[in-house]
Amino acid sequence: MKRHFLKVGLLGSLAVLFLSGCGASKSQTAASGSSEQSSTSTSALAKCSIDTSNKSNLGVRMKVYEDGTSGVRNDLIRVKFTKFPTEFTNASDGLQLWTRTVDNAGNFGPWHKVSFLVERYTTAGLQRAPYTYSDLSWAQMQQLGSYFGVAASSASEFLNSVVLIAQLPDVNMSKAMTAVAYMAGSSAEVTALIPQFAANPRVYAKDHPQALLDIHPLAYLWNNNYSDAQYAYEANQFCF
Numbered sequence: 131m132k133r134h135f136l137k138v139g140l141l142g143s144l145a146v147l148f149l150s151g152c153g154a155s156k157s158q159t160a161a162s163g164s165s166e167q168s169s170t171s172t173s174a175l176a177k178c179s180i181d182t183s184n185k186s187n188l189g190v191r192m193k194v195y196e197d198g199t200s201g202v203r204n205d206l207i208r209v210k211f212t213k214f215p216t217e218f219t220n221a222s223d224g225l226q227l228w229t230r231t232v233d234n235a236g237n238f239g240p241w242h243k244v245s246f247l248v249e250r251y252t253t254a255g256l257q258r259a260p261y262t263y264s265d266l267s268w269a270q271m272q273q274l275g276s277y278f279g280v281a282a283s284s285a286s287e288f289l290n291s292v293v294l295i296a297q298l299p300d301v302n303m304s305k306a307m308t309a310v311a312y313m314a315g316s317s318a319e320v321t322a323l324i325p326q327f328a329a330n331p332r333v334y335a336k337d338h339p340q341a342l343l344d345i346h347p348l349a350y351l352w353n354n355n356y357s358d359a360q361y362a363y364e365a366n367q368f369c370f
Contacts, residue, residue: 138190138209138225138226138227138228174328174329174330174358174359174361174362175325175326175327175328175329175362176323176325176326176327176328176329176347176348176361176362176365176366176368177193177194177202177325177326177365177366177369178191178192178193178194178325178365178366178367178368178369178370179191179192179193179322179323179324179325179327179347179365179368180192180212180322180347180368181320181321181322181345181347182321182322182345182346182347182349182350183319183320183321185213185318185319185320186213187213187214187215187216187318188211188213188214188215188318188319188320189211189212189213189320190209190210190211190212190320190322191209191210191212191322191368191369191370192207192208192209192210192322192323192324192325192368193207193208193210193325193368193369193370194207194208194325194326195207195208195295202326204298205297205298206295206296206297206298207295207296207298207305207324207325208293208294208295208296208370209227209246209293209294209295209296210293210294210370211286211289211290213286214284214285214286214289215285215286215318216284216286218268218284218285218286219268219284219285220268221267221268221269222267222268222269223267223268223285224265224266224267224268225265225266225267226243226264226265226266227243227244227245227246227264227294227296228241228242228243228244229241229242229243229244229298229299229300229305230242232339232341232342233339234339235339236339236340236341236342242299243264244264244296244297244298244299245262245263245264245297246262246263246264246266246294246295246296246297247259247262247263247294247295247297248263248266248274248292248293248294248295249292249293249294249295250278250280250291250292250293251293257278259274259277259278262297268285271285271288271289272288274288274292275288275291278291278292280292293370298324305323305324306321306322306323306324306342306345321345322345322347323342323345323346323347325365327346328358329348329358329361329362329364329365330348330356330358330361331343331346331348331349331351331352331361332352333358334346347365347368348361348364348365351364
């Protein structure tokens with residue numbers, strides 16, 4: 131069985147994959163399916179996750195996508211940036227989402243681009259950008275700031291106001307997100323597991339490669355011997 135990784139790439143103005151137009155892109159199909167519950171059916175699942183890198187300039191959290199009709203949507207995931215590089219200032223600097231496979235031995239496959247929506251939640255209800263993106267530039271973030279009526283003096287300020295909804299292409303595989311920023315010869319990256327997954331790292335380790343266990347957000351609590359419910363409670367602290 132293969133598993134998927136999701137990569138978030140922040141590409142500079144010379145990147146070949148960047149689309150400098152309006153930013154709207156073809157929607158990629160994302161079929162619904164069962165969420166990852168491969169560890170055990172009785173283990174409590176983490177509905178939220180966070181990267182474990184503790185980088186000073188880049189950070190992400192993730193949360194399952196739920197709606198009133200279907201409950202948890204396994205083809206979508208909420209992505210929230212908690213930190214973002216201040217160097218992201220060129221109009222054509224861009225944000226991209228990607229998937230990647232990894233097998234049971236931890237071997238990585240090729241990257242595949244993923245499309246995403248941009249949403250903002252207020253007391254008045256949900257606001258959604260009119261396009262599906264596969265690339266989102268700083269110039270487009272500024273335009274969306276005006277569309278949503280939020281401050282966007284920096285990419286960090288804008289992203290703090292919105293949530294990205296990633297459209298996952300294969301819902302039957304373990305997933306992780308890697309955020310990579312490329313700016314003027316420097317780069318930063320963070321990685322986080324995409325929920326849902328077994329909150330108990332000991333349970334998760336039973337049928338997942340070390341490459342995924344290494345980024346389990348509660349792996350540092352391995353020796354605490356919490357109950358599954360306690361681990362799930364800890365994972366809920368990552369929600370937003």
